[in-house]
Amino acid sequence: MFSPLIDELMSALRALPGVGPKSAQRMALHLLERDREGASRLATALATAVEGVGECDRCRTLTEQTLCSICANKRRNQALLCVVETPADVLAIEQAGTYQGTYFVLHGHLSPIDGIGPQDLGLDQLHSLLAAGGIEEVILATNPTIEGEATAHYISERAKKLDVPVSRIAHGVPLGGELEYIDGGTLAHAFSSRQRV
Amino acid sequence: MFSPLIDELMSALRALPGVGPKSAQRMALHLLERDREGASRLATALATAVEGVGECDRCRTLTEQTLCSICANKRRNQALLCVVETPADVLAIEQAGTYQGTYFVLHGHLSPIDGIGPQDLGLDQLHSLLAAGGIEEVILATNPTIEGEATAHYISERAKKLDVPVSRIAHGVPLGGELEYIDGGTLAHAFSSRQRV
Ligand SMILES: [Zn+2]
Ligand SMILES: [Zn+2]
Numbered sequence: 001m002f003s004p005l006i007d008e009l010m011s012a013l014r015a016l017p018g019v020g021p022k023s024a025q026r027m028a029l030h031l032l033e034r035d036r037e038g039a040s041r042l043a044t045a046l047a048t049a050v051e052g053v054g055e056c057d058r059c060r061t062l063t064e065q066t067l068c069s070i071c072a073n074k075r076r077n078q079a080l081l082c083v084v085e086t087p088a089d090v091l092a093i094e095q096a097g098t099y100q101g102t103y104f105v106l107h108g109h110l111s112p113i114d115g116i117g118p119q120d121l122g123l124d125q126l127h128s129l130l131a132a133g134g135i136e137e138v139i140l141a142t143n144p145t146i147e148g149e150a151t152a153h154y155i156s157e158r159a160k161k162l163d164v165p166v167s168r169i170a171h172g173v174p175l176g177g178e179l180e181y182i183d184g185g186t187l188a189h190a191f192s193s194r195q196r197v
Numbered sequence: 198m199f200s201p202l203i204d205e206l207m208s209a210l211r212a213l214p215g216v217g218p219k220s221a222q223r224m225a226l227h228l229l230e231r232d233r234e235g236a237s238r239l240a241t242a243l244a245t246a247v248e249g250v251g252e253c254d255r256c257r258t259l260t261e262q263t264l265c266s267i268c269a270n271k272r273r274n275q276a277l278l279c280v281v282e283t284p285a286d287v288l289a290i291e292q293a294g295t296y297q298g299t300y301f302v303l304h305g306h307l308s309p310i311d312g313i314g315p316q317d318l319g320l321d322q323l324h325s326l327l328a329a330g331g332i333e334e335v336i337l338a339t340n341p342t343i344e345g346e347a348t349a350h351y352i353s354e355r356a357k358k359l360d361v362p363v364s365r366i367a368h369g370v371p372l373g374g375e376l377e378y379i380d381g382g383t384l385a386h387a388f389s390s391r392q393r394v
């Protein structure tokens with residue numbers, strides 16, 4: 001509409017999740033009209049993060065440091081290891097604010113159809129971590145999907161061979177969730193996993 | 198949470214309108230986990246646009262070219278000049294798809310309290326454009342706010358002195374708008390501006 005550089009900016013903004021053509025237009029014009037400083041800061045932050053951010057040596061979450069701030073924190077319980085699929089899962093658990101252990105991030109789940117095997121998920125690295133001793137419990141927090149369950153099962157089998165205790169987080173009706181709005185799969189799981197009180 | 202570069206990226210993303218802390222987190226992790234190419238492209242697009250985009254020599258809309266694509270388009274009617282407050286207004290009118298004239302972008306409205314006077318809105322440049330001849334109608338499309346109306350009034354007075362015909366776009370109940378949901382100011386205006394049929 002206006003010029004090639006503005007069209008390219010509107011188009012590039014659509015790489016952001018949840019940003020459609022209308023939002024991209026609004027964002028581009030807002031930055032150019034009212035916040036060029038913010039736009040420059042964002043350009044630098046993006047370029048620097050893409051260049052510098054890799055994975056934590058111990059837990060594989062995103063960080064530009066050798067160890068992420070959780071693994072480097074002496075007050076975290078290094079004997080507890082929670083296995084999750086993504087860094088976003090780490091963030092969600094941290095924001096819940098009760099877990100005091102550490103993490104291991106798979107960056108996905110086993111998916112033979114997509115050619116994603118154990119080595120793509122760092123499971124050899126996880127094996128070495130468990131074999132080195134000092135982990136008292138592995139908490140499996142992969143998603144309750146078919147692939148997430150298969151991944152959890154695979155990891156639990158390998159951990160058991162090393163005599164490391166394994167647990168799986170509970171799945172069921174969310175607290176505050178109203179039964180009538182819960183999907184059938186969750187309800188069925190909640191019934192089959194019921195515990196005597 | 199993860200590291201300084203990721204925190205800075207999440208923080209910098211909040212320069213985007215409508216992006217709160219949760220969206221910024223989701224965007225940062227999405228780009229770093231799944232679309233680094235998109236992130237690099239966005240970084241370049243932002244930096245290039247901030248550096249290169251200025252204003253069209255004739256209409257003051259955003260462009261990195263001497264003349265924007267509308268002013269440079271020989272099929273547009275250069276004798277019609279629509280005055281708007283922002284480039285976003287140009288986009289909205291273009292997307293409506295019926296206007297075939299050209300524009301003049303004020304980048305704001307008169308606001309003595311904020312120290313914004315005629316020279317900040319390019320009104321001397323507008324005066325020269327009208328004085329040069331060839332404009333058969335100025336269409337005032339500033340917003341129907343107190344400041345937008347005052348700006349429209351100021352421009353119409355100056356244009357009349359140059360004997361250039363001036364019109365104001367119609368304001369009232371939007372097509373398809375239901376009366377019961379229209380604000381009182383719009384309704385009052387719709388009544389006072391009623392036309393005999
Ligand atoms: Zn770590
Ligand atoms: Zn122009």
